[in-house]
Amino acid sequence: MSQTTKGARVPVMQSRLGCARGLGSARSGTAHWWQQRLTAVALVPLTLWFVYVVLHLAGLPRAGVAHWAARPLHAALLLALVIATFHHTQLGLQVVIEDYVHGKAARLVSLLLVKGAAVVLGLAAAVSVLKLAFAG
Amino acid sequence: MKDVRDAPMVGRTTDGRLVQRPLSPHLQIYRPQITSVLSILHRATGVCLAVGTVLLTWWLVAAATSDSAYAAVSGFLRSWLGLLLLFGWTAALWYHFSNGIRHLAWDAGHGFALPQVYASGRVVLIAAAVLTVLTWIVGAVLL
Numbered sequence: 256m257s258q259t260t261k262g263a264r265v266p267v268m269q270s271r272l273g274c275a276r277g278l279g280s281a282r283s284g285t286a287h288w289w290q291q292r293l294t295a296v297a298l299v300p301l302t303l304w305f306v307y308v309v310l311h312l313a314g315l316p317r318a319g320v321a322h323w324a325a326r327p328l329h330a331a332l333l334l335a336l337v338i339a340t341f342h343h344t345q346l347g348l349q350v351v352i353e354d355y356v357h358g359k360a361a362r363l364v365s366l367l368l369v370k371g372a373a374v375v376l377g378l379a380a381a382v383s384v385l386k387l388a389f390a391g
Numbered sequence: 392m393k394d395v396r397d398a399p400m401v402g403r404t405t406d407g408r409l410v411q412r413p414l415s416p417h418l419q420i421y422r423p424q425i426t427s428v429l430s431i432l433h434r435a436t437g438v439c440l441a442v443g444t445v446l447l448t449w450w451l452v453a454a455a456t457s458d459s460a461y462a463a464v465s466g467f468l469r470s471w472l473g474l475l476l477l478f479g480w481t482a483a484l485w486y487h488f489s490n491g492i493r494h495l496a497w498d499a500g501h502g503f504a505l506p507q508v509y510a511s512g513r514v515v516l517i518a519a520a521v522l523t524v525l526t527w528i529v530g531a532v533l534l
Contacts, residue, residue: 292498295491302488306526314534317461320454337451344441351434373444380448383455 287346294343301336321387330388334381341377345370425512433490436483443480481526486519 308329312320324330348369356362402412421427450468453460467473493511496502502511 292495295495299488299492302484306484310526310530310533313530317454317458320461324454333451337447340444340447344437344444347437348441351438376444376448380444380451383448383451386455387451 345373
């Protein structure tokens with residue numbers, strides 16, 4: 256839908272609903288809340304599985320762990336666990352920082368550090384899972 | 392008063408002096424209750440688990456790197472500090488897991504009556520303790 260703002264005649268290629276959706280006072284709609292819950296639901300079975308895996312693999316040498324992680328289903332579930340865990344973690348830490356860190360600069364810096372660390376750690380974990388899956 | 396938003400925090404004493412009132416609930420005078428304590432514990436355990444993701448990453452990276460790297464992470468986890476951290480993380484994980492399910496039930500609109508909130512809170516504490524002890528008993532039997 257094309258609209259024209261009063262006077263300036265600038266075409267706006269977005270409906271009024273599109274402007275409002277996800278752009279309230281917090282500049283983010285329900286996306287954050289929803290993703291936090293979605294990852295939480297995914298992590299319920301994944302956490303149970305992961306604790307079982309840790310107990311199953313405890314005490315094994317590296318070769319035993321690599322052999323176990325080379326099975327496609329195991330690698331897939333490990334990847335799902337890593338992605339859900341790091342996404343859920345950075346969403347949660349974001350809320351904690353927004354609640355307790357008040358200075359504008361301090362808040363921005365801590366958010367960037369936490370999100371950056373989550374991306375780097377998550378990628379390192381994911382690449383390791385893939386290496387175990389493909390190269391043992 | 393520097394800002395109009397401070398207005399609710401300004402009051403007068405009986406002799407008419409202007410004083411700054413604390414923001415309520417003020418932690419120093421507000422009695423801890425199962426609701427508030429479990430709520431902040433969910434946050435605290437979440438932050439602990441976030442730190443624990445470093446260990447998860449170390450373990451996976453070491454497994455994908457070399458025998459000596461994996462021996463290093465295994466050695467650390469079997470040291471007294473490693474075991475202590477693992478025990479703490481197990482407890483934090485099971486608490487966050489149990490209370491997280493409680494939160495999901497609330498999100499679905501269940502269990503909001505105060506007696507239910509207290510009861511589910513007690514269930515969460517018992518579940519977290521039982522699951523933590525059970526995990527370590529299974530671990531001790533297997534190793």
